[in-house]
Amino acid sequence: MATFKRILITGAAGRLGSVLRKELAHLAETLRLTDIADMGDAAPHEELVQCDIGDMNQVLELTRDVDAVVHLGGIPLENTFENILHANIRGSYNVYEACRLNGVKRVVYGSSNHAIGFYERDAMIDSFVPHRPDSLYGLSKAFVEDLGRYYFDKFGLESVAIRIGSSFEAPADRRMLATWMSFGDFAHMVDRCLSVPRVGFLVVYGVSDNNEQFWNNQQAGILGYRPRDNAEDYRGEIEASTPVPDPTDPAVIYCGGSFTAAGHYEDNH
Numbered sequence: 521m522a523t524f525k526r527i528l529i530t531g532a533a534g535r536l537g538s539v540l541r542k543e544l545a546h547l548a549e550t551l552r553l554t555d556i557a558d559m560g561d562a563a564p565h566e567e568l569v570q571c572d573i574g575d576m577n578q579v580l581e582l583t584r585d586v587d588a589v590v591h592l593g594g595i596p597l598e599n600t601f602e603n604i605l606h607a608n609i610r611g612s613y614n615v616y617e618a619c620r621l622n623g624v625k626r627v628v629y630g631s632s633n634h635a636i637g638f639y640e641r642d643a644m645i646d647s648f649v650p651h652r653p654d655s656l657y658g659l660s661k662a663f664v665e666d667l668g669r670y671y672f673d674k675f676g677l678e679s680v681a682i683r684i685g686s687s688f689e690a691p692a693d694r695r696m697l698a699t700w701m702s703f704g705d706f707a708h709m710v711d712r713c714l715s716v717p718r719v720g721f722l723v724v725y726g727v728s729d730n731n732e733q734f735w736n737n738q739q740a741g742i743l744g745y746r747p748r749d750n751a752e753d754y755r756g757e758i759e760a761s762t763p764v765p766d767p768t769d770p771a772v773i774y775c776g777g778s779f780t781a782a783g784h785y786e787d788n789h
Contacts, residue, residue: 530593543707634658637776
């Protein structure tokens with residue numbers, strides 16, 4: 521039996537949005553899916569709404585009659601400040617404010633490890649450390665985490681920010697042996713974020729049960745998150761196919777990987 525009448529998923533055309541489109545169907549009578557890109561054909565239990573979340577009027581309509589939101593929409597990589605401002609910062613403000621106005625009870629936000637990318641890998645940080653973004657993209661993720669904190673403290677709108685490591689079908693490089701989150705574990709974490717009775721405001725790390733870890737993910741225990749997959753299964757394949765990295769490279773020293781080693785995006789665009 522469905523727990524919710526209607527769940528909204530933003531960024532539904534993206535890699536992780538497409539995963540949740542299948543994996544969260546059991547939780548709601550209706551999934552309302554939105555993206556600025558084409559989402560294909562709607563299944564019987566789906567509502568498709570093509571929308572620019574940077575437009576507040578569109579987002580107000582989008583969040584009507586919604587019980588909970590999984591917010592994955594926005595630019596998923598580094599970009600110009602103006603583009604990040606519109607899609608990630610203004611767009612996320614619009615989502616939270618529209619949820620407040622329309623009485624939505626909970627938001628699950630797809631944050632990123634790039635909000636804390638300039639911590640060294642061996643620091644084993646938890647969810648409570650100050651932000652140290654490694655990019656304009658990471659800065660936008662830090663902003664929205666604070667936005668979620670504000671909306672809970674001031675208005676009681678519950679929110680979980682998932683600092684996603686590297687969620688792909690399989691890990692692709694040596695860094696992902698620590699940061700990988702399988703699609704199955706991602707769907708399980710989002711399910712728990714939506715299903716537990718109370719979350720308040722919570723920040724957790726989106727990683728699988730990897731032997732190698734960069735982060736203390738103790739807070740995820742509040743959700744009852746029990747990851748099943750482990751990047752260690754791919755270690756032999758990864759190490760055989762990739763060179764040993766330079767230990768003095770910022771991409772190796774810091775949690776954020778290549779984002780920390782890259783220059784300022786706008787210098788070259």
